[in-house]
Amino acid sequence: MGSYTIRSAQPEDRDALATLIRDSTNAYYQNKFGTGIFPPTEMHTRDFVDLYNQLDGSEALLCVDEDGAIGGSCFMHRRETHFSLGIMNVSSDHFGQGIARQLLTEIIFQAEAAGLPLRLVSSCMNLDSYSLYTRAGLKPFEFYQDLLVDVPEAGLPNADGGIAVRSGTLADVEAIAKLELEISGISRRTDYTHFITNPDGLWHLSVAEEDGNITGYLASGSSQACNMIGPGASRTEEAAIALIDAELDRHRGRTPVLLLPGRFNRAVQHVYGLGGRNCETHVAQCLGEAFRPNGITMPTFLPESG
Numbered sequence: 001m002g003s004y005t006i007r008s009a010q011p012e013d014r015d016a017l018a019t020l021i022r023d024s025t026n027a028y029y030q031n032k033f034g035t036g037i038f039p040p041t042e043m044h045t046r047d048f049v050d051l052y053n054q055l056d057g058s059e060a061l062l063c064v065d066e067d068g069a070i071g072g073s074c075f076m077h078r079r080e081t082h083f084s085l086g087i088m089n090v091s092s093d094h095f096g097q098g099i100a101r102q103l104l105t106e107i108i109f110q111a112e113a114a115g116l117p118l119r120l121v122s123s124c125m126n127l128d129s130y131s132l133y134t135r136a137g138l139k140p141f142e143f144y145q146d147l148l149v150d151v152p153e154a155g156l157p158n159a160d161g162g163i164a165v166r167s168g169t170l171a172d173v174e175a176i177a178k179l180e181l182e183i184s185g186i187s188r189r190t191d192y193t194h195f196i197t198n199p200d201g202l203w204h205l206s207v208a209e210e211d212g213n214i215t216g217y218l219a220s221g222s223s224q225a226c227n228m229i230g231p232g233a234s235r236t237e238e239a240a241i242a243l244i245d246a247e248l249d250r251h252r253g254r255t256p257v258l259l260l261p262g263r264f265n266r267a268v269q270h271v272y273g274l275g276g277r278n279c280e281t282h283v284a285q286c287l288g289e290a291f292r293p294n295g296i297t298m299p300t301f302l303p304e305s306g
Contacts, residue, residue: 004071004099006106009060014049016070017060021045024089032125044224047202048075048087051223051303054199056190058303061106063099072099076107077303079188081181082288083111085120086304088129100132108136108287117288119186121259121299124281138285141292144259144299145268147276149229153253156245156274163242168196168205168217175214176207183233185291191231191303195219206246208239218243218298220250226302227251229258233297237266240296244271264296 009017022045026036038044052058057078063071071094075086085107090099111118120138122129134140168176170193177187195205202223208216216234221227229247234240244258244267259282260268284299299305 003066004063004097004102006061006063006102009049009062009073013062013070014046015043017049017062017073018043018045020070020073020091021048021087021089024091027092028126038225047223047225048302050200052077052086055194055303061103063103065094071097072103074103074107075304076110078114078116079186079190081186082116083107083114083118084304085118087301100129104132104136111287117286117290119284119286120304121282121284121301124283130283133285136287138287139290140283140285141290142284142297143262144282144284145262145278146280146282147258147260147271148255148279149248149258149271149274149276150255151248151251151253155252156249163239164209165206165242165246166209168192168207170196172196172207172214176217179214179217179235180233183235183295184293184297188305191305192217204247204250206243208234208243210239215239216243218247220247220256221300221302222251222254223302226300227254227256228300228302229256230298230300231305233295235295237264237296240264240267240298241270248274259299261293261296267296
């Protein structure tokens with residue numbers, strides 16, 4: 001087993017890190033499903049690197065060998081209430097060297113030093129990573145169905161459920177933070193602000209209102225690396241459905257993916273009714289006290305949101 005050290009990614013690591021994410025992710029999906037998910041000659045995964053460089057409290061950790069070659073990487077994000085662990089990748093040239101475990105150990109150290117729980121969303125289909133996290137003590141607390149939806153070019157049918165949905169504004173950030181804290185025990189003001197201000201032209205955030213109060217929010221991203229509905233949280237399935245319809249309609253002609261908690265059957269059945277189809281399953285895990293969500297949570301992979 002070789003000798004590796006961990007350091008923070010620097011601006012000059014951008015292309016090497018993006019290449020590692022693309023190639024190692026494609027290698028996993030090629031082995032598992034017979035096809036990669038990123039174009040092998042494009043650098044769409046720069047979007048991961050660029051977003052984490054913009055968000056306060058976020059960074060990529062690199063595991064490098066004695067020659068400075070990057071053997072693995074992991075994104076992490078310190079928020080007000082918790083640490084989140086994002087996408088982790090290990091180069092095929094460095095398999096079997098304990099790199100993922102070394103990166104996880106470092107992030108656990110930082111979270112525990114800050115006195116904050118560590119949260120993540122991991123694939124139920126990747127048992128190697130699931131075992132890595134559970135062996136480290138992370139406990140599952142929510143199960144998600146990954147649903148792909150082909151949004152028609154003409155948009156979704158207009159279904160008025162009686163819940164008003166509008167674009168979020170910066171004036172909504174504190175109300176969104178309070179809402180998500182009550183629903184899932186977490187808050188991430190920097191993320192909400194980024195989605196609303198949309199400096200890179202990839203994001204949108206909607207809020208649902210009932211009786212003048214925000215009862216749910218849902219963001220979505222149209223990055224080439226991750227076309228996804230979320231993150232979001234809502235008190236009720238009715239609010240979640242209204243938000244899902246509004247954000248899906250913004251992705252006309254595209255096929256975004258949405259994560260829904262499997263225990264909320266009405267919302268799941270609604271997405272099935274829109275043509276949604278299952279493509280994977282994920283589980284939310286936590287090291288430290290896990291707050292069992294008392295509403296609907298909809299996580300994403302970019303940025304990660306456990």
